[in-house]
Amino acid sequence: GQQLNQSPQSMFIQEGEDVSMNCTSSSIFNTWLWYKQDPGEGPVLLIALYKAGELTSNGRLTAQFGITRKDSFLNISASIPSDVGIYFCAGRYTNAGKSTFGDGTTLTVKP
């Protein structure tokens, strides 16, 4: 099946620092999605991207859909302790039921 390479695998940062993580795919997607998972809970959607080149923000989060449609990145600015969690990228095709997820980036924020 499709493979998404998400990096980095984990990050340890100081509160207030900016964070960047990315995903690359072996083939194209129509939609890129970024989720956050808190301990003991299911993933929650942060940002959805629908067009190549699209740059979308949600508060301190910014994500971009790569021009090639094979990659996406997520930036978190001025990190805070509640940003701790696992961040997943996911790719989907229009009108298709399949979703492919990256392996996740575990973020730790030190106060």
Place this chain on the structure above:
Amino acid sequence: EAQVTQNPRYLITVTGKKLTVTCSQNMNHEYMSWYRQDPGLGLRQIYYSMNVEVTDKGDVPEGYKVSRKEKRNFPLILESPSPNQTSLYFCASSFLADSTDTQYFGPGTRLTVL
């Protein structure tokens, strides 16, 4: 409250003993899906359903069955569980299978097969 519920939340069982994990959503969503999450492997899709009586395989369907007899429920069935099916399972739903629609995830079911 709009939500996706899963039962049970935790289950310890033995190899070969059939089990069902239920998933129910109260948002009248057409699309439902099951994932398993294993350390270092992210979420992998097991099965999905575009609508009632329509199901299809995801990336890791072996050893699992599903059914979609009514819109709100999408149970995951393990006919003969094995230890390699020990995992954290998530059910998700959305209005449409269209890629523009948000998927809502349930709280997860942690399954241990001895």
